[in-house]
Amino acid sequence: MPLSLLRRLFTLALSLIAASLAIFLAVEVIPGDPASTMLGLEARPETLAALRAELGLDQPPVQRYLGWVAGMLRGDFGISYTYRVPVSELIADRLAVSLPLAGLALVLAVALALPAGLAAAAWRGRLPDLAVSGGAQLGIAVPNFWLAMLLVTLFALRWRFFPSGGFPGWDTPLQALRALILPAVALALPQAAILTRVLRSALIDAQGEDFIRTARAKGLSRGQALRHHGLRNAALPVLTLIGLQFSFLLAGAIIIEQVFYLPGLGQLIFKAITQRDLITVESVTMLLVCAVIAVTFLTDVAHALADPRLRRR
Amino acid sequence: MDRSRPPRPEAPAPSAAGPIARGAGPLPHFFGSKIPRGGRSEGAAGAEPPGGRIAAGDPKPLLTLDTLSVAIEGQTLLHGVSLRLQPGETLALTGESGSGKSLTALAVMGLLPRAATISGTLTFDDTDLDRIAPRRRDLLRGAQMAMVFQEPMTALNPLMTIGAQIAEVFSIHRRPAPDLRALLDRVGLDVPPTRYPHELSGGQRQRVVIAIAIALRPKLLIADEPTTALDVTTQAQILSLLRDLTREDGMALLMITHDLAVVAQMAQRIAVLKDGRLVECAATAEVLSTPRHPYTRELVAASGHRARLPTASVGEVLLRARDVSVAYPGRRRHLLERPLPFTAVQGVSFDLRRGERLGLVGESGCGKSTLTRTLLGLEPRATGRITLDGQAVDPHRPDSAVQRRIQVVFQDPYGSFDPRHRVARLLAEPYHLLGHAPPPGAIDRALAEVGLSPRDARRHIHAFSGGQRQRLAIARALIIRPEVIVLDEAVSALDVRVRAQILDLLAQLSQRHRLTWIFISHDLSVVRQVTDRVLVMCQGKIVEDAPTETLFAAPRHPYTRALLEAAPKLPDNTATAGPRRAPPA
Numbered sequence: 001m002p003l004s005l006l007r008r009l010f011t012l013a014l015s016l017i018a019a020s021l022a023i024f025l026a027v028e029v030i031p032g033d034p035a036s037t038m039l040g041l042e043a044r045p046e047t048l049a050a051l052r053a054e055l056g057l058d059q060p061p062v063q064r065y066l067g068w069v070a071g072m073l074r075g076d077f078g079i080s081y082t083y084r085v086p087v088s089e090l091i092a093d094r095l096a097v098s099l100p101l102a103g104l105a106l107v108l109a110v111a112l113a114l115p116a117g118l119a120a121a122a123w124r125g126r127l128p129d130l131a132v133s134g135g136a137q138l139g140i141a142v143p144n145f146w147l148a149m150l151l152v153t154l155f156a157l158r159w160r161f162f163p164s165g166g167f168p169g170w171d172t173p174l175q176a177l178r179a180l181i182l183p184a185v186a187l188a189l190p191q192a193a194i195l196t197r198v199l200r201s202a203l204i205d206a207q208g209e210d211f212i213r214t215a216r217a218k219g220l221s222r223g224q225a226l227r228h229h230g231l232r233n234a235a236l237p238v239l240t241l242i243g244l245q246f247s248f249l250l251a252g253a254i255i256i257e258q259v260f261y262l263p264g265l266g267q268l269i270f271k272a273i274t275q276r277d278l279i280t281v282e283s284v285t286m287l288l289v290c291a292v293i294a295v296t297f298l299t300d301v302a303h304a305l306a307d308p309r310l311r312r313r
Numbered sequence: 314m315d316r317s318r319p320p321r322p323e324a325p326a327p328s329a330a331g332p333i334a335r336g337a338g339p340l341p342h343f344f345g346s347k348i349p350r351g352g353r354s355e356g357a358a359g360a361e362p363p364g365g366r367i368a369a370g371d372p373k374p375l376l377t378l379d380t381l382s383v384a385i386e387g388q389t390l391l392h393g394v395s396l397r398l399q400p401g402e403t404l405a406l407t408g409e410s411g412s413g414k415s416l417t418a419l420a421v422m423g424l425l426p427r428a429a430t431i432s433g434t435l436t437f438d439d440t441d442l443d444r445i446a447p448r449r450r451d452l453l454r455g456a457q458m459a460m461v462f463q464e465p466m467t468a469l470n471p472l473m474t475i476g477a478q479i480a481e482v483f484s485i486h487r488r489p490a491p492d493l494r495a496l497l498d499r500v501g502l503d504v505p506p507t508r509y510p511h512e513l514s515g516g517q518r519q520r521v522v523i524a525i526a527i528a529l530r531p532k533l534l535i536a537d538e539p540t541t542a543l544d545v546t547t548q549a550q551i552l553s554l555l556r557d558l559t560r561e562d563g564m565a566l567l568m569i570t571h572d573l574a575v576v577a578q579m580a581q582r583i584a585v586l587k588d589g590r591l592v593e594c595a596a597t598a599e600v601l602s603t604p605r606h607p608y609t610r611e612l613v614a615a616s617g618h619r620a621r622l623p624t625a626s627v628g629e630v631l632l633r634a635r636d637v638s639v640a641y642p643g644r645r646r647h648l649l650e651r652p653l654p655f656t657a658v659q660g661v662s663f664d665l666r667r668g669e670r671l672g673l674v675g676e677s678g679c680g681k682s683t684l685t686r687t688l689l690g691l692e693p694r695a696t697g698r699i700t701l702d703g704q705a706v707d708p709h710r711p712d713s714a715v716q717r718r719i720q721v722v723f724q725d726p727y728g729s730f731d732p733r734h735r736v737a738r739l740l741a742e743p744y745h746l747l748g749h750a751p752p753p754g755a756i757d758r759a760l761a762e763v764g765l766s767p768r769d770a771r772r773h774i775h776a777f778s779g780g781q782r783q784r785l786a787i788a789r790a791l792i793i794r795p796e797v798i799v800l801d802e803a804v805s806a807l808d809v810r811v812r813a814q815i816l817d818l819l820a821q822l823s824q825r826h827r828l829t830w831i832f833i834s835h836d837l838s839v840v841r842q843v844t845d846r847v848l849v850m851c852q853g854k855i856v857e858d859a860p861t862e863t864l865f866a867a868p869r870h871p872y873t874r875a876l877l878e879a880a881p882k883l884p885d886n887t888a889t890a891g892p893r894r895a896p897p898a
Contacts, residue, residue, distance in 0.1 A: 210468045
């Protein structure tokens with residue numbers, strides 16, 4: 001275990017370095033100069049040069065790359081070109097929204113998918129299966145922004161259970177949570193639909209396995225064998241999917257954030273791109289890469305914990 | 314479970330060929346006790362199912378199948394099977410693949426797929442199994458009746474320790490937690506219960522499955538081909554374990570197997586199934602020595618069949634292997650430790666002469682397959698020297714001039730053909746080694762040689778049965794007249810009658826073309842039929858190299874001796890002559 005863990009950590013470090021290089025180079029080759037964007041077309045060359053020097057844009061690329069990486073390692077992501085505040089502060093503010101939102105959506109998705117997938121697999125081809133499979137189909141087909149608008153119309157405007165948008169901050173935790181519920185539901189439903197389908201087919205596959213027959217030969221009923229033996233085995237592909245979904249939920253919530261006026265990570269990166277706030281783009285992208293790699297790593301560890309065949313001395 | 318109960322016919326319909334019952338088991342009722350044991354009931358056989366009916370005065374059977382039929386999606390797979398099993402008795406259920414053996418077992422266990430509908434009655438220990446509540450039916454399993462399956466590699470939950478899986482039987486049936494150590498000892502398994510299935514060998518896993526099955530001392534144990542997936546020495550151990558356990562616990566054993574030699578060792582009675590119908594049911598010794606039903610006669614004859622191989626006329630050395638080794642890099646256990654390589658083949662040297670038919674035997678993991686790949690020039694890690702007719706076989710420089718001299722027939726007749734192509738194209742594949750298209754008539758001749766019709770050239774592979782596919786594989790291997798054919802477990806996946814036909818075909822072809830082959834198999838009885846010389850392989854080394862008859866008559870190496878002793882044999886008086894011969898009166 002320690003050796004394979006070590007090996008995995010090594011590849012993890014390698015992929016982080018590769019990702020940072022790729023991000024830096026990509027931003028480097030994008031046409032457009034942040035300094036001229038910030039000062040406008042009429043800016044005088046001297047002012048432009050002064051700003052470039054201030055931003056460090058006049059230094060050679062290798063030095064800028066190393067400086068950027070070294071800064072990140074210290075937790076210093078630089079100063080945002082447009083907001084003129086440290087990028088790390090910007091990210092921390094946005095993460096306070098995006099992280100709980102993604103987590104909440106994921107918990108909701110799993111909580112919906114688990115019973116639905118189990119029911120569909122247990123009553124395969126019958127009414128519960130048809131209902132769940134039909135619902136899942138619908139959940140995948142409906143775009144989540146439309147779902148978000150529907151939720152706002154019903155739960156915020158008509159019945160006034162939840163606010164229709166905005167985020168009050170975590171100073172009032174209850175209010176903050178209420179503000180996150182509708183966006184989390186809008187994000188969770190399509191993910192739950194995908195998860196349900198994968199869980200259902202994994203469970204149906206597991207039901208055909210020889211060890212389920214062995215379990216039934218011991219005296220378990222069909223349902224017991226499915227819950228006690230099928231579910232754990234079906235959990236392995238589902239685990240992989242959950243890992244992928246978390247990464248997506250963290251960064252892919254831009255549209256939902258727009259609909260609900262949430263100051264999340266997605267909005268930050270979207271605005272940073274339109275305003276050529278390259279340092280922010282770089283840093284947020286790098287952060288997302290880190291998150292994806294970390295989640296993948298955790299998924300691997302979870303796999304190893306769940307499956308003794310992956311645990312090697 | 315969906316179950317329909319169509320009205321039961323008054324008398325079970327006899328099978329087309331006319332089932333045959335004999336009085337060795339419980340007697341048909343109208344014979345009463347006047348017919349001595351072993352007496353014949355052939356005259357009345359047409360009216361009576363072979364399993365017989367319950368007669369007054371018989372010991373009360375533990376399990377009774379009365380005109381049991383099973384249909385799945387409108388297709389009837391089991392037709393009115395009647396059978397009885399006495400407490401403590403071992404009954405073998407035999408027949409070829411698709412005959413309904415496993416279906417019968419699953420019906421008894423109540424483990425048929427949901428789509429199955431059954432009719433007829435199943436009585437177990439005075440309980441009509443159809444009339445009890447599903448929960449009670451579930452709880453009969455594991456406690457009163459238990460089952461051991463064919464494939465031990467997949468029969469256990471990979472995520473649970475073997476101890477937890479054994480203990481589960483006790484918790485399901487609300488019994489106090491068991492002494493796992495004692496249970497594992499009882500099935501002869503000396504590993505801790507904290508092991509996971511993947512840490513055990515196939516034989517060890519089968520012992521775990523058996524431990525689960527016998528844990529609550531059921532009255533009935535059903536074993537569905539319990540040793541088919543195992544090596545011959547492991548098979549001998551598992552069979553002896555099953556015999557001991559049934560004797561100690563007085564358990565009845567319903568043993569499903571296609572292997573009559575295994576039946577001969579295990580069962581008091583044999584029931585023979587063909588296409589879902591019971592055709593014969595009688596005492597083991599009788600069925601083997603004087604089978605009554607034509608199908609049983611064929612089956613028994615095929616089991617003892619020996620292909621007539623023409624005498625070899627051996628020429629010069631064709632294939633020469635010198636000091637061939639294959640080592641795979643091992644797994645590093647510690648950062649600072651050098652990984653130990655795993656040597657699959659170790660210093661193997663042998664010569665194969667023109668016209669010689671060489672056997673290669675050994676148990677799984679002995680290096681047979683690796684050596685085979687090496688001989689075919691497909692193993693890049695091989696060291697040593699292999700020459701074919703003087704030319705080097707080098708995996709790093711594949712040479713079509715060498716490759717066309719050696720062709721191969723694989724075990725799996727289903728996986729070794731591309732399903733999208735027609736037979737004509739499949740058979741023409743080896744011609745790419747010659748660099749030209751097959752000459753006109755070559756495909757037709759190749760098909761005719763293996764007993765198929767030229768019309769078959771236009772068909773796709775899915776239209777052929779397993780035996781026909783293996784004929785096609787042989788035709789493909791022979792079509793460019795290679796010097797050497799490698800037959801890698803070429804008949805292992807076939808039913809016994811088809812196997813006999815394919816072995817006969819090989820003998821014929823050998824006669825006609827003076828073929829040279831290497832026949833790789835785990836099955837000693839097959840190797841004995843079609844080889845002149847045998848190499849015995851054990852842990853990567855060749856431990857014995859001897860003419861076939863010498864090897865079987867006087868094995869020298871202890872491993873060879875162990876293999877031969879473990880192989881199940883048919884008794885000497887088995888009716889091994891051709892199926893046409895009339896049974897002795």
